[in-house]
Amino acid sequence: MxxxxxxxxxxxxxxxxxxxxxxxxxxxxxxxxxxxxxxxxxxxxxxxxxxxxxxxxxxxxxxxxxxEASLADQAEIQEILNYLAAKPGIKGYFTDTFCHESRFFQPFNGEKIDAIREAVSAEFSGSKYHDILLTSLIYAADKVDSTVGLQMAYIKEWAPRSYKPLKLEIPExxxxxxxxxxxxxxxxxxxxxxxxxxxxxxxxxxxxYYTNYHIWETLVAWDRPERYGIACKREDAKSEANKxxxxxxxxxxxxxxxxxxxxxxxxxxxxxxxxxxxxxxxxxxxxxxxxxxxVLAFDSRRYVGAKIGIYNPQGAKVGSVSHLRxxxxxxxxxxxxxxxxxxxxxxxxxxxxxxxxxxx
Ligand SMILES: C[S@@+](CC[C@H](N)C(=O)[O-])C[C@H]1O[C@@H](n2cnc3c(N)ncnc32)[C@H](O)[C@@H]1O
The missing domain is CATH 3.40.50.150 (Vaccinia Virus protein VP39)
Structure with missing residues (x-):
């Protein structure tokens, strides 16, 4: 998840x-x-x-x-995921936008994401597994991103997990x-x-949420939107329809x-x-x-971004939060x-x- x-x-x-x-x-x-x-x-x-x-x-x-799990052939899904994972990387919109113009992913992973997303569109758009494949891709990308959890900013130094190769797995x-x-x-x-x-x-x-998770919106829409700001957010985030x-x-x-x-x-x-x-x-x-x-009340820790502070796109700490619970x-x-x-x-x-x- x-x-x-x-x-x-x-x-x-x-x-x-x-x-x-x-x-x-x-x-x-x-x-x-x-x-x-x-x-x-x-x-x-x-x-x-x-x-x-x-x-x-x-x-x-x-x-x-x-x-319905019993109607999905796990071996077949795994075979498709292996096939997608073996695709050679492509320098496409995703890599340009989220690895060079901004730095959310390392280019070697961005190129894989471009290649896999392109193949899902071209070869599996009518497949009953289409959304399972996309889910697998988003989960894999999330594990190698370089953020504190939100896509409004990325970390200045690459996050340790961003060095790991993208790994497609069957979602539960x-x-x-x-x-x-x-x-x-x-x-x-x-x-x-x-x-x-x-x-x-x-x-x-x-x-x-539309701007906080704009990369996932774009990865699903696969519409190469105009972008703005350091985080390369979708231009249509400004539209009332998306608020x-x-x-x-x-x-x-x-x-x-x-x-x-x-x-x-x-x-x-x-x-x-x-x-x-x-x-x-x-x-x-x-x-x-x-x-x-x-009414029931539960004590809860705040999300990770709040725990470690607030950062600007250059990775500098620009704020802290008043409480963590x-x-x-x-x-x-x-x-x-x-x-x-x-x-x-x-x-x-x-x-x-x-x-x-x-x-x-
Ligand atoms: C607090 S989060 C929900 C988190 C969820 N319970 C979970 O555990 O993952 C709020 C959700 O509301 C969605 N949302 C915001 N405005 C909405 C609207 N007008 N109609 C439907 N969903 C909306 C966001 O996309 C976001 O996923």
Whole structure:
């Protein structure tokens, strides 16, 4: 899985347990990102619908959530990956842009990425394994990048991992099937069937995923976009169409309230952290159309970029962060009996939200 801001690695097993205790059969992962949570829900038997606006996220969801493992021939996939890995490197758009104009990857890996991506387009665009191959390529590229996790900047000195050769591996596939949708959650919500369990993990601040992970967007789109800035971001990142309401402090609270209101789900679970623009009380209020609301709090370390500092594109440390731990909250809403049963093992995590004041 890729390095991802706001990835719910530490909460995955809790979310899986909550899903099981809710007695649900179907699940929605509304801002699926890496698909980490959707994968856990699928592993626990759910029919999962995974939604995100990012292209790469849709590719991951097609790979991990839509693909039924028993229908994918692992030997055949491995054979294709071996074939792709043996392609001689090409000095193409990727190498020019992300290895010379900027320094996200070492040129020898950039040339491999160019060659493999080109072959996936030319030879496997109609293959049922297309998105599995792309997922494998992104995971391999992520392991040899030279960043602290975000693609807004690269490290001045090559990161040690960037010297390693790109290695294509078969991504993990799971039994069962599911659905992947790419688009704006605020629009897609209006056409969704009812689900038992809906998990929502929206962005809660100004950090745009479209620019933070622009290289993965470009690797999937393979559209050789015009670029700007030291990080060679996509020119179309400036367009309103690629901006999320969830990155706007003024629009976000209303957008989230409408989204939650429009959801048809027996149980809603919302992720929230104490660096967000809305307060926990506001979030609880958004869920109050359901019979019962509970809040659980988990201590969590911040992402790696925050841990080691803030760097400019030349690699110089230009800032530090005030704290390395923050609280991750889960707001649970649904029938009283169900919510009580779900939260029973988490007595020590329960938050008396009426008395909590969280910085907005
Ligand atoms: C906090 S991350 C989700 C992380 C995910 N739970 C994980 O563990 O990987 C938020 C996600 O929301 C997506 N996103 C932002 N605005 C969106 C929108 N309007 N509709 C759908 N997805 C959106 C981003 O692309 C990003 O993947």
């Amino acid at each position: 890729i390095k991802y801001l706001g990835s719910k690695r530490r909460l995955v097993s809790v979310l899986g347990d909550l899903y099981e205790r809710s007695g649900s059969k179907s699940a929605l992962d509304m801002f699926t990102g890496t698909t980490r949570v959707a994968q856990e829900l699928k592993r626990r038997g759910a029919y999962v619908t995974a939604i995100d606006s990012a292209r790469y996220s849709f590719v991951f969801a097609n790979c991990h959530i839509v693909t 596939l799971f039994a069962g099937s599911g659905r992947a949708l790419r688009g704006d959650a605020c629009q897609l919500v209006n056409n969704l069937d009812s689900v038992d369990f809906a998990y929502l993990d929206p962005p809660y601040n100004q950090h745009s 999320s309401v969830f990155n706007s402090s003024t629009k976000m609270p209303q957008a989230l309230a409408s989204l939650v209101g429009a959801l048809s789900a027996k149980v809603i679970v919302l992720s929230y952290n104490n660096e967000a623009w809305v307060s926990l009380d506001e979030l609880v209020a958004m869920c109050s159309h359901l019979e019962s609301v509970q 923050n609280l991750e909250y889960l707001v649970l809403a649904g029938e009283k009996e169900v919510i009580e049963y779900m939260t029973t093992p988490y007595e020590d995590k329960k938050v008396d939200f009426g008395s909590v004041s969280v910085a907005g």
